[in-house]
Amino acid sequence: MASEPREYLRIERLPHVWCPGCGHGMITHALACAMAELELDPKQTAVIGGIGCSGRTAFLFDMDSMHTTHGRAVVFATGLKLVRPALTIVLALGDGDAIGIGGNHFIHACRRNLDLTAIIYNNAIYGQTGGQVAPTTPPAKKSTTSPYGNLEHPFDIARLAIAAGATYVARTTSFDFADMVKFIKRGIQHKGFSVIEVLTHCPTYYGRLNDLRDPYEMLHTIKEQTVPIEEWDQLSEEERAGKIVIGELHRQVRPEFVESYYRLIAQMQRLQENSVDGH
Amino acid sequence: MREQELVQGNEACARGAIYAGCRFFAGYPITPSSEIMEYLARELPKVGGICLQMEDEIASLSAVIGASWGGAKAMTATSGPGFSLMQENIGYAAITETPCVIVDAQRAGPSTGQPTKASQGDVMQARWGTHGDHPIIVLTASWVREVFEMTVHAFNLSERYRVPVILLLDEVLAHLRENVVLPEPGELDVISRRHPERLENFKPFFDETMVTFGEGGRLMVTGMSHDEFGFPAQGKKAAEQLQRILKKIESRAEELAIYRAHYLDDADAVIVSYGITSRAVEESVRVLRAEGLAVGWLDLKTLWPFPEKLIRSCTEHAQYVLVPELNAGQLVREVERAVGGRVLVEHLGRLDGYLITPEEIAARVYDRVECLKGA
Structure with missing residues (x-):
């Protein structure tokens, strides 16, 4: 068992490909810390990523890892988890990856409730392709494909996950390092589909196009917009405007799909044996 | 039984x-x-x-x-x-x-x-x-x-x-x-993937052996062009890996070719067919043979990699090749390419959703063979 975060990483793959000031390295660090604190067996742990900046996470973990097609990581993981139930599988997804191109897979994964943990690196923009508008870009914000300001209404990933049936949903920011580690740990420990949305900063594109080019300033701006769930309930509608609730937002006990399927297999095989015996 | x-x-x-x-x-x-x-x-x-x-x-x-x-x-x-x-x-x-x-x-x-x-x-x-x-x-x-x-x-x-x-x-x-009557257990070979002898120093993208998740192989699987360890590669390395996986299949085209050959030894006309259309061809060949025509039939089960050499050798002495298929002409072009202009290759297609009939095939072959005799 490894118990130091660096023991879970392919140190020889560093430095990573992310831009200076990017929040993705902080989320990746938090994931490595969560793995170490849980003392996960690297041989029985896998990281699966999609396409985009977040997808590069899969290359950094020193364990079985997969870099899938765009938006499909959660379904690759579905097939893998069903045939290897003992594996702990963590998904590293971007906002465009998870709920843009992979939106259909994401909501169905929430509904199916397999024991997977999805970390969503939400930087509200398509970074790897050069700063295009995402389904999470706030209204009026600029991107290379919304040069006059975004006219669309964004998805709230955590609320979408809750509505679709995910059984553990938490949201935090790349500013709140301790919370990232805590929620990722709880997500991994939770038996069911866990979603940890991390609001993070992309100074290179989002920042440059929206007058927030300093990484710290941008990180701080994200933090300033958030309100912990413990305080959220006391706020009026007006006070909530423009704010984002963070914390553990949802926890539910519901049958986990892999267990349900293996129960079905056991039941069918018992029936088969009985019918053979009785014949 | x-x-x-x-x-x-x-x-x-x-x-x-x-x-x-x-x-x-x-x-x-x-x-x-x-x-x-x-x-x-x-x-x-x-x-x-x-x-x-x-x-x-x-x-x-x-x-x-x-x-x-x-x-x-x-x-x-x-x-x-x-x-x-x-x-x-x-x-x-x-x-x-x-x-x-x-x-x-x-x-x-x-x-x-x-x-x-x-x-x-x-x-x-x-x-x-x-x-x-x-x-x-x-x-x-x-x-x-x-x-x-x-x-x-x-x-x-x-x-x-x-x-x-x-x-x-x-x-x-x-x-x-x-x-x-479907095959009994053990009647057909069942092959499973091969595992490398040791995990130590093995290369996951190097040959046909495979390690799966959960075995401790620290696999990296990506759709990006990659080296033999699974990490992104460009240029010469990317080309080498692609050539390796292409060659793995293309170089085995003849051994992968599954087909049935009928009456090809003396055939003046050869019908190349596959899939559902082969059922009609079977009947048309029976009828044409009964009429005394030297018709041969190559019934392909492997379409890709395309068995080019097989097509060449089966049509070597033929004067006419017919490729009936339920489309506007797809495999016929591969047959033409393999034959290389030595023989007249024709397509017989159908696009209305109904099957090509034995009569249509027989009539076409009969006409062409008669025509070629006359020439």
């Missing part, structure tokens, strides 16, 4: 899959292939396997690839519209050398087309549907028992060579019920 039973083409495919060791299926309902998933949803749990209905065909093949890396023999089945959606991940399976079987029960197309009518219109899509140069094996079948055999064979080749294998059926064969 096993008794005859009435079996549908789709059911034969599903039973062939279980026989071959398939323990994971993911699919999406679509005519005319749905019965494959229905059968496996009922039967796979009884043998410890998993059958999953997904949200679409993209997800179906994604789950199949994930399951294959988990160590399961895995399959999906669809028809044209779903097959189009799967093209993205067919490329992923090809470059990551993931064993998996994709069944496409062809319908008349394009687009939604005629869901309950047969076609052989996906022959080129099966070969070239996903972007970029890539290896692929494509098999087909003409009879219900053959659907069973070819499904087993598709798994064997896929596992043996770490390559996606596509099995092309069509609406008529998928829904056809025939009296058959």
